[in-house]
Every structure is written in structure tokens, then in C-alpha cells.
Amino acid sequence: MKSDVDRMLPSLEPVMLLDPDGRPTAAGKASLPAGEELLRGLAGMVAARRFNEQAYVLVRQGRLAVYPSSHGQEACQVAAAQVLADDDWLFPTYRDTAAVVARGVDPVEALGLLKGDWHSGYDPYERRVAPLTTPLATQLPHAVGVAHAARLRGESTVVMAICGDGATSEGDFHEALNFAAVFRAPVVFFIQNNQYAISVPLARQSIAPSLAHKGVGYGIPGEQVDGNDLAALLTVLSGAVERARAGQGPQLVEARTYRIQAHTNADDATRYRTDDEVTEWVAKDPLVRLETYLRAEGILDDARAAAFAEAAEEIARRTRDGLNRDVEPNPDDLFRFVYSRPTSQLVDQLAVVHDEMSRDALSREEDRR
Amino acid sequence: MKSDVDRMLPSLEPVMLLDPDGRPTAAGKASLPAGEELLRGLAGMVAARRFNEQAYVLVRQGRLAVYPSSHGQEACQVAAAQVLADDDWLFPTYRDTAAVVARGVDPVEALGLLKGDWHSGYDPYERRVAPLTTPLATQLPHAVGVAHAARLRGESTVVMAICGDGATSEGDFHEALNFAAVFRAPVVFFIQNNQYAISVPLARQSIAPSLAHKGVGYGIPGEQVDGNDLAALLTVLSGAVERARAGQGPQLVEARTYRIQAHTNADDATRYRTDDEVTEWVAKDPLVRLETYLRAEGILDDARAAAFAEAAEEIARRTRDGLNRDVEPNPDDLFRFVYSRPTSQLVDQLAVVHDEMSRDALSREEDRR
Amino acid sequence: MTSTAVEHETLSTAQAINRALRDAMAEDPTVLVLGEDVGPLGGVFRVTDGLTAEFGEDRCFDTPLAEAGIAGFATGLAMNGMRPVIEMQFDAFAYPAFEQVVSHIAKMRNRTRGRVELPLVIRIPYAGGIGGVEHHCDSSESYFAHTPGLHVVAPSNPSDAYSLLREAIASPDPVVFLEPKKLYWAKGEVALGRGREPGIGKAVVRRPGTDATLIAYGPAVPVALEAAEEAARGGRSLQVVDLRSIVPFDDGVVCAAVESTGRAVVIAEAVGFASVAAEIAARVSERCFHSLSAPVRRVTGFDIPYPPPKLEHFQLPSVDRILDAVDDLQWEDA
Amino acid sequence: MTSTAVEHETLSTAQAINRALRDAMAEDPTVLVLGEDVGPLGGVFRVTDGLTAEFGEDRCFDTPLAEAGIAGFATGLAMNGMRPVIEMQFDAFAYPAFEQVVSHIAKMRNRTRGRVELPLVIRIPYAGGIGGVEHHCDSSESYFAHTPGLHVVAPSNPSDAYSLLREAIASPDPVVFLEPKKLYWAKGEVALGRGREPGIGKAVVRRPGTDATLIAYGPAVPVALEAAEEAARGGRSLQVVDLRSIVPFDDGVVCAAVESTGRAVVIAEAVGFASVAAEIAARVSERCFHSLSAPVRRVTGFDIPYPPPKLEHFQLPSVDRILDAVDDLQWEDA
Numbered sequence A, B: 001m002k003s004d005v006d007r008m009l010p011s012l013e014p015v016m017l018l019d020p021d022g023r024p025t026a027a028g029k030a031s032l033p034a035g036e037e038l039l040r041g042l043a044g045m046v047a048a049r050r051f052n053e054q055a056y057v058l059v060r061q062g063r064l065a066v067y068p069s070s071h072g073q074e075a076c077q078v079a080a081a082q083v084l085a086d087d088d089w090l091f092p093t094y095r096d097t098a099a100v101v102a103r104g105v106d107p108v109e110a111l112g113l114l115k116g117d118w119h120s121g122y123d124p125y126e127r128r129v130a131p132l133t134t135p136l137a138t139q140l141p142h143a144v145g146v147a148h149a150a151r152l153r154g155e156s157t158v159v160m161a162i163c164g165d166g167a168t169s170e171g172d173f174h175e176a177l178n179f180a181a182v183f184r185a186p187v188v189f190f191i192q193n194n195q196y197a198i199s200v201p202l203a204r205q206s207i208a209p210s211l212a213h214k215g216v217g218y219g220i221p222g223e224q225v226d227g228n229d230l231a232a233l234l235t236v237l238s239g240a241v242e243r244a245r246a247g248q249g250p251q252l253v254e255a256r257t258y259r260i261q262a263h264t265n266a267d268d269a270t271r272y273r274t275d276d277e278v279t280e281w282v283a284k285d286p287l288v289r290l291e292t293y294l295r296a297e298g299i300l301d302d303a304r305a306a307a308f309a310e311a312a313e314e315i316a317r318r319t320r321d322g323l324n325r326d327v328e329p330n331p332d333d334l335f336r337f338v339y340s341r342p343t344s345q346l347v348d349q350l351a352v353v354h355d356e357m358s359r360d361a362l363s364r365e366e367d368r369r
Numbered sequence C, D: 001m002t003s004t005a006v007e008h009e010t011l012s013t014a015q016a017i018n019r020a021l022r023d024a025m026a027e028d029p030t031v032l033v034l035g036e037d038v039g040p041l042g043g044v045f046r047v048t049d050g051l052t053a054e055f056g057e058d059r060c061f062d063t064p065l066a067e068a069g070i071a072g073f074a075t076g077l078a079m080n081g082m083r084p085v086i087e088m089q090f091d092a093f094a095y096p097a098f099e100q101v102v103s104h105i106a107k108m109r110n111r112t113r114g115r116v117e118l119p120l121v122i123r124i125p126y127a128g129g130i131g132g133v134e135h136h137c138d139s140s141e142s143y144f145a146h147t148p149g150l151h152v153v154a155p156s157n158p159s160d161a162y163s164l165l166r167e168a169i170a171s172p173d174p175v176v177f178l179e180p181k182k183l184y185w186a187k188g189e190v191a192l193g194r195g196r197e198p199g200i201g202k203a204v205v206r207r208p209g210t211d212a213t214l215i216a217y218g219p220a221v222p223v224a225l226e227a228a229e230e231a232a233r234g235g236r237s238l239q240v241v242d243l244r245s246i247v248p249f250d251d252g253v254v255c256a257a258v259e260s261t262g263r264a265v266v267i268a269e270a271v272g273f274a275s276v277a278a279e280i281a282a283r284v285s286e287r288c289f290h291s292l293s294a295p296v297r298r299v300t301g302f303d304i305p306y307p308p309p310k311l312e313h314f315q316l317p318s319v320d321r322i323l324d325a326v327d328d329l330q331w332e333d334a
């Protein structure tokens, strides 16, 4: 029993392979992901950072209804996508557009919800990415169900289910972890602990030794990882994915990271945290850390770095162009997808809208004459 | 950190002070509750067992709508009540009528819900016992709120909140424990793990090392105790109550016990468990265990035992008499308590019932003539 | 469906539902049955009796005790190729799952522009009349019927219980399937097999009548039929419409029925305020306005929490209360 | 209340609510404000701005992120001498608390024969019209109004927001207090102090009129008033009734209004099916049957999930849609 419990308890300190200055830690010296993996991760983070910047511009221009920033959390989001195989599933929250894009979803479609022209912009089956979910923790039981269905069919699918530190307080978090444990569902629960739930700091959310310590209460191994260390994230998350794939059941990974910008463009973070705190975390920037290491090791050169920047620029361009295109909203869509066949009531109601529109058009025409 | 975590993890084996044969264990030899406390507990258990038997007869006679048995769990229920001070609060589930009676609530009123003439038979403020709660785990956040309100006023109230093993799977369990932890609310969460949730065995409910291991995930100390050992229960629960009273925050106690009878009179336990399993647990009877010890030590003599039996008989008699009295149900009650003042709609609706009743009475009178 | 030779059996409602589950599971390996105590126990009403034995633990199984978890887990199963049928043990115990039902199950298809369909059935032993204690007798249809994206179905007899459930399981849309608890033991002739007409969304006239129309669904239908029987003895001819499906709602059959009599009483066990019965009364009042000789009356539960067992008879629509409402329909010859 | 010198201020709805909270907290030390982000941040709409600073962390505080927990915790606070005012951050985020609200908060008084009262207010930023993404614009009043034991209140202007909230906090009954988000920034004259008439349960005629009656509440009231203004320009005199309180419902004022005009349109943003609007239409149709010259029309949200920002204008009751409904009221002179 004792050894079981020990196996499930997280390490006392988050796993870190590269220190904030980009130098391998003792653990990092023993083992780091392959250079190509790290380069792929860096490329993803550069793209994510640029995408995030672009989105911020677009929200200021009114092309997005709202935007929850991923600045500072790029390592988490990119790693979460990078460790998955094509047949795996990703379950993101509203904050995880960078992970969604890293998974290969078209950036314009990834922003569909936040743009405001439809609730989910992309086809979840195309890249096996669930729709961005806003009600906190509610996507976690879905993730378990998807994993269990695959397992019943004998498929080797693993599901990566992301949530925030705040979301761990919700009942659905608890129920999902317990279902996963009891059914040994191949799910990696990945908490991006960015220290805040909007304005509420972690200390008001939980007084547990760590969020990863929640695992043992379900019989699930928990682990803590430095959320600004892509190398550590790749190692810990891919280990969890592979154990899940091998039938060892779910795992809980908590990444310690920080939301550098406000919760969304609508939020004013100065009301609840100090500049000093932000500055401290800016110094732990996940991009800088990895780039420093890769350059020091000669794995990254200027040409490669420029190529990453150009690819990121291309994503930004595509994003910008796509979002600047106005699509005429079509009210038919509102009625078409509620059921597989619209009820007679919906048919009648759509007819009301059509009637209004044709009368409007008529009167506009009359005005013109 | 390490020591904090260790402090929160339960002992590997449930605390046991008296073994199933009524002999003190090593821990029991070191310390046992005072003889008078144990005698009080035995008296409570004898009463609870008798009360339970009586209720079973009454349900067969149709005087109770339903009855969830507490047979086998008397030590847990009596200890939960016994460790509380008058100003403390008890939050029971539907199964805990024995705890409610042990707390001093009138046995007939304690059965009000199950009798079917009102949802809660007793005044919760009189003995500080919340109404029996059926929706699982939903009373736990209430318990935390009651505790927090007392604490805000500087009162030293402790709240004992009971739930079953099955109820630990509900989101409300999770949310309540976390609230209690974050607010350092003086609540003892007491899980009666009787191995089943109706037909579902613990192994399908949770694969955690123990339910007490859930505590650390909230920063709450967890402990396991033998649920058929009143001495151990009194020790563990009163320790938890006193620590909570001293401002050390909430605690989680899991008692390992067994539901000897079916879930309720309506259940057929042979569908999901073996007679052998039941027999094994009958051998661990909490009453026999304590009585054996007390007699061996000369703390209990025949006279005292007879007095306990007589007191229990008296409770059974009162219960029987009370439940055999028919109370004419009054429909006014249905409308009187929905709001502090009935809405005009409720006034109208009650008038409909009155009108029906007077017409019925009239036609009965006409029939008689 | 053209008339082919159809197998019939006499079954109780509970048996009919059990049979529908069995037949659906036998036909389609993606049909899964899950919930609290649905496995070896066969459910507290024995509706899932024998399914684990017949189809194995992977097809019919107990879950941890968490309704939101069950609904959310089933959502994931349905997203990934399965057709889960979940049981909420009693009506009020579906409330912890409300968020999952209302914000996810109901909206998944719409949110994803039809890309993610959820062929999922939520079975709910439903309503009162069985002497159950608090939280065991709620009529929760109005919460679900008010939520776009859900189909809401309530059979009133074993045959509909079977055929509507077969259809619900086959449907690409999520269906809230309300099983009137007090009818679990009522027996009737059941036509087996899939695709029986009328399907979900179709109301039927259960009894012809010319003087007034009683509109009911689920557990209220047998009471309405009894009232019509009683009224007939008094010389009044009452038509009885059984909705069967609350969403989609069958405006055609309901309005035609009311127009044919010019008078209507809506009967439902649920609390009346802002309910399905209110909807029916409002629709009929609007659509049949010029055919109505009297205001549409409602016989529903009062606006109170469901009463304890010894008082529930005051809350349930009774034959007398229905006949009182009918008497109230401003009969010129009265 | 006799007319005494009353202090007035011009405030936005959000400010009026903030002021009501402050005044209530200052008057009664048992009033507590809690929820997600209501502390230092002052809530995402700044409705609780400054309360923690003024009254301290014990009186206005952030909770862990769990709505059922918040509602259940507040239930316990109210059981033990406090008057908690909880905030659900957005309408759809109240759904995880549904079980606590419906089975406990609504029923506690009744379950305990009035021994345990729950003086508790559930504030919900409510409804649409602000370009919010999914789950941020639901109109959930029908779920609550259908649940006996809850009062359900929806102000349509800053003055009512203040006075109804003061009364809600003082009430021994739990109140669901719906704050129309799109009116948060609308300014108006507010009479301060407690006990202002009309109280909870009273509807008012906001605008006199003789041709037809518009019945609305919350965010639909300003639209109804605009429609009446527009109709007046076209020579039609529309009366506007503002319900203010959905439960208790003011049958007296509503029926008198409809009887005075003989025509009625019910307006509400929520999905129409089995809704509060259905209830109003059904009640009015039944009670004013012989005064009605035309069927009661409803202008409500369609039976669809709330649309994304760019499409929400199709869903919201608009002046034109209301006037279309009025035009439909079978005017003999048309």
C-alpha cells in the first residue's frame, strides 16, 4: 500500500530540466528530449506567441468579441499538443487556442468562438480537438467518455484534457478524475496552474500542498512540472501519454506557470496583482529559456530562428486576413443545427425571420426609390 | 512540505483500539476512552440497535414509507453524536436516524421524513441537527456554511457532517471539502464507508488507497478508523472535533464499517453480495465487541446492561406508539411553508382544495342520508 | 411503415422498457446502458434487469455515484461512436447533472454546426403517485422542455414505452425519456420491433369525444381517460389527446382536436407555473382562439414542492379535479 | 410607505445594485457578499466594487470556483444567522448550482415546516444583448420561476434594481435576482433607502395606453417602451406593464391592464417554449378570456440556443417584432 501511495504522490518540487536561465538542471543533464523535439516545440511557441499578439490586436480592432490570452503559457499549450499522436484527442478550454493551433487546426477556425460568428469554429473530428469549452471543468467528463469509448473498441487513443487551476474546484473536475480512475480511462488531466482564476489567486482556491496532490484521492498518480520549461513538459506529458496508452490508466499533471497578460482583454489585472509579481514571471519566459539553451548548444542557429519567425508571421497573416474577412451572418444557421431535423416550431420561427428580412429588404428598396 | 503532506495522509491501517474479539490492540492498551464514555456509547448502541429493529417492524407494517437500516453502523452513528457538544451541529444523511436519536432528537420526530407525513420531522434548531438529507453529499456544503457563520461570530461551534462512501463521488463532496479547507471551517467530514452504495461496491466507486486519502488533495488531514470499534471512533472523532474547535480547520475521517441489512426495506441485497461476506461482518459486530471488552474489564455488569436494554425498550415503545398514532394530514400545510407569506396564487390553490374537501364532505353527508 | 406481421407481447411498462433496451443492444453493439445500480442489481426498479448478464459488463454497467459525471461521461461516449442510454435514478437526482444536460448535451450539435451529434438517451424514472419521500417524485419535464436541443418524451403505456424508447435510442438527437414511475407496473399489449408508428413528435387521440378535449401526457393520460369514462357515464363526451412527445410538440393533432370540440383542459402532474402545461394552454389559446367557447383550463400540480407520501393525493390531478375543470368550461346548457 | 423626504441619485443599474449592497451591508452586519471575483476585483461587472475595502474580507469575499459550493455554502450561512448575497458570474454558470438551488434553497423552508428560513439572494447577471459568447447570455428565469419556494425578480431600471434588491436582501425568502446585463450601464434616478413602494410582487403600468397591452419584465421593458413610443407615432396607444417580479406574480395589475385594452402581447428574451412568457399568455388567456378581442401574442426568443454575438440580433425581441405582433392583433379597422 505504502509504495502505491508514494507512487501517486507528486515530487516535492516541480520537475524542471532547464532552469530559468536556460541551463540544464541536474535532471536535465541526465536526460533531455531530442534536439529536434525541442526545436519543434520552440517553433510552436514562437508561433503561439505571435498568434497571441495578433489576436490581441484583432480584439482591440473589434474583430474578436473577447480574447483570453495565452502569453506566458506557450510551453504548456504547445507541449500538450506536441505529445499527442494523430489519433489522440485534445480537450481544450477557452484559453487554449494556442494549443489548438499547435495541434494543426486552422487559426481562423480556432478563433471562431471568440470571433463571435459561431460557437465552435472548427470540425472537432478533423484534428480530434474538442470544441473550446467555457463552462469550467465541464469538458473533463467528456474527455473521459471519449477515452473510454476508444478503449471499448480496443483503440490506443489517449485523451489530453486541459483545465486551469480555478477549474479544479468544480465538482466536474472531481467526478471526471474519479470516473477516469475507476474505468482506467487513458486520459492525461493537465492543469495549467497559472496562479489565478481571473482575480482569485491560487491560495484562495486551494490550500493543498499542490494541485497534483489531488491525484492520490482518486488513485491517480500526480506530478508537478515547471510550466515554463518546455523540455520538462514534453518529458512529463509524453511519459503520461505513453503510460496511459500502455493501459496504466489516467494521470494528473500540474504545470506551474503564469498568465502574463490580464484574464481577457476585458479584465484589469492591476486590480488584483502587482507589477513586481508579473515582472518576476516575465523573467521566466518559456521562449527565452528554451531559445537560450538551444543556441548555447548550437542546436538553433539564426537561419532556423528566422524560419520559425517567418512561419509564425505567416500564421499571424492568415489569422489577420481570415478575421478581417466579413462573413454575412445567416440566420438559417440558428435553426439548422438545433436538431437533426428542425421541429415544425423551428420551421415556423425561421419563417418569421425570413419574412422580417424580406420586408426589410423591400422597405430598403422603397427608401432607395 | 514533506512533513505537511505526511501529516495529512491517513495511517495505513484504520485505527483500531479494540479488536473484533473485544481485546485492546497495542494502541488500545496505550490509551482508551474512559469507562463512562464507553458505557455511554454502549447504551447508545443498544438503543440504536433496538430502534433500528423497531423501525424494521414498522416499515413492514406500513407505518413507515421506507427505512434505510443502520444495523451494523451503530458505533459510527453513536460516536458521531457522542463527541459533539450541545452547541455543535450534526448533519446527517437519510441513513443516520440512529445518530439523530443519539443526539437527543425525539425518535418519532426523527422518523418524520421516513414516515411520510412531512419532509423533516424535527426542528433542526432544537438539538442543532440538520434535516435528514437524501440527495447525496448536498448537505456537506451546508455544513461548511453553518460552521463558517459560527466562526465569523467567534463561536466555538464544530460541525459533524456525515456521508456515505458512495456520496464521496459526488461533486458536492469535493466542493464542500475545498470550501472548508480554504475557509478553515471547523467541520469534521465523517464518511461511513459501509462498502456499498446500494448495490455498487466500493471498488466500483473509487480505486483510491482509501477514501481518507482524499483529504490531502484539499490540504485536509485524513484518517481511517475501524467503524465497528466505538472506542477508536470516539478517540479519532473527538480528536478531530477538538482540533477543529481549536482553529486547526476541517478534517476527514473515514470509518470502515458494513451495512448488515439491505440498503432499505425495498432493496434485495442478495442480488449483489454473498451471504459469506455478510457473515464475516456480523462477526465484527460493534455492540458485541464493546460489550465483551466492558464485561471483561468489569466495567459493565448485568444490572447496567439490563438498564441499557430497558432504556432501549423505552425508545422502541415511544417510537412504536408515536408511529401508530394516525395524524390526519392537513393540506393547509402544503401551502403554508412554501414562502413566509403565501403568494396570491397559493391562496387561490388552497381554496380549490378546500372547496373540493367541503364538496366531498357534503356528498358524504348526502350519501349517509 | 406498412403493416407487416408484428410480434406482440403483454408486458408491464418496466418490462417493455427492459425489452426495448435488450432489443436495441442486441441490434446495435454501440448501445451502452450505464448509471447507478443499473448493472447486477438491474436498477432500483429492475428496468435494466438481466442486461449485464446478457451483454456483459462493457455494455451495461454501474458508474460511480455522480450524475454530472454520468451525463458528461456519456457525452464523451456519444462523441466517440457510442449510443449511451443513461439512467438517472430518480427525477430529482438528475438535477446535479443539469449543467451537463443543458449546456452540453442539449447544445453540442448546435455549437459544432451539426458536426458532433449526440445520440444519447437520458432515462428518468419520473413523477409521483408511488408514495415516495421527497426528491423521489418530481416532475421535471418543464426544465428540459424549455431547453432547446433536447427531445422530451413521456410514454403513457407499455407499448409507447417500448416503441418510443427504441426510437429514442436510434435518434441522432439527445432524448430525455421520462418514465412515469406509477405506470411501471401497468401491463399492456406491446408491439415489438423498431420503427413502429406513430414516432416521436406525434400526438394521438386516445379516445374520441365531441364536447371537450383533455390534453395530457405521461402519467396524466390514464387519469384523463378515466375522467372521460366517468364523464361519459354522465352524458358528456370527452376527447383525450396523449402528447407522447413534449418536444417536438404536435401542434397539428392538438389544435385539430381542440378545434373539433371548442373546449380544452390541459392536465399535467408537474407544478403549473411556467410549465409545459402553461405552454400547451398558451399555444391552444392562441392558435384555436376563434374556435374556443371557453377559456382553456389547466389541471396541474399546485405551485408547491412535491408533498410527502401522506399528502400527495392533494397534489395529483384526479378524476374529480379534471371533471370540475370540465364543468367550468362555460356550458351554455348548464 | 408615506411620502417622506427621499434621497435621490442618478446611477447606472450596476451602480444602483452596488449601492443597494453597500446600504444593506451598512445597515445589517449579517449581510455577506460572496462569489467568484466579487472581492478585490469587484466582480467582472464591477457590481461589488469597493465592498471588500469598505466592509472587510469577512463581509465581501471571493470563494473557490464552484457554483454548487457557493450556493450550498450560502445555504449553511443562511441557516446559521447570516443573510448571504451570492453572485453567479453569468447566467449559464448558475447551472452547476441547480441542484442546490432547486432541491435545497427553494425547499428548505417547506421541508422544515418553516423552521429554517433562508434569507438568501442569488444575484445573476442575466440575458443577452451585450455581444457575449456562448453561455454568457442565457435567460434562465423560467427554470427558477417553475420552482416553488423561490422568489424571482427582474428589474428593468436602476431605481427598481436598487429597491428590489434592498427588499430581496431583507426578505426571509430566497430570491433569485436577475440583473439584465445590457442595462448595467443605463442610468436613471434612484430613490435610496429601504421599503420603497412598490415592493416585490407588484407589477406596474410603465406607460398608459388604450389599444393594447405589452407585458414585459427585465431587459424587455425598455424595448417594449420603445415600441410603444413608436406605435404612438403611428397613432396606436400601447400600454406597457412591467412585471418587476415574476414570482410572486401580480395577477391583479396584469389582468386589469389587459382587460382595459382587450389585447395583449407578452415580451420576453428567453426561449418561448414552456417559459414564463407561456405562463403569462396562458394566465391572461384564461382570466381575461371574455375581454380579449384577439389571441394573446408572444414575442420571445426562438426555441434555439442563444446565438453567437454576430447573430444575436435575430433572437432578441425588437421594436419591429413587437409592432408586428401588435399589428397581428386582429384590428377590425385594419
Ligand SMILES: Cc1ncc(C[n+]2csc(CCOP(=O)(O)OP(=O)(O)O)c2C)c(N)n1
Pocket: A095, A134, A135, A136, A163, A164, A165, A166, A167, A168, A194, A196, A197, A198, A259, A263, D036, D065, D067, D089, D093, D096
Ligand atoms: C462554470 C463556470 N463558472 C464560472 C465561469 C467564469 N469564468 C471564466 S474563466 C474563469 C476563471 C478560470 O480560472 P482557471 O480555471 O484558473 O483558468 P484560467 O482562466 O486561469 O486559464 C471564470 C470564473 C465559467 N467560465 N464557468
Ligand SMILES: Cc1ncc(C[n+]2csc(CCOP(=O)(O)OP(=O)(O)O)c2C)c(N)n1
Pocket: B095, B134, B135, B136, B163, B164, B165, B166, B167, B168, B194, B196, B197, B198, B259, B263, C036, C065, C089, C093, C096
Ligand atoms: C444525488 C443523488 N443521487 C442518487 C441518489 C439515490 N441513492 C440513494 S442512497 C444511494 C446510495 C448511497 O450510497 P452511500 O453514499 O455509500 O451511502 P449508504 O446508503 O451506503 O449509507 C443512492 C444512489 C440520491 N439519494 N442522491
Ligand SMILES: [Mg+2]
Pocket: A164, A165, A166, A192, A193, A194, A195, A196, A197, A198
Ligand atoms: Mg488559472
Ligand SMILES: [Mg+2]
Pocket: B164, B165, B166, B192, B193, B194, B195, B196, B197, B198
Ligand atoms: Mg455506502
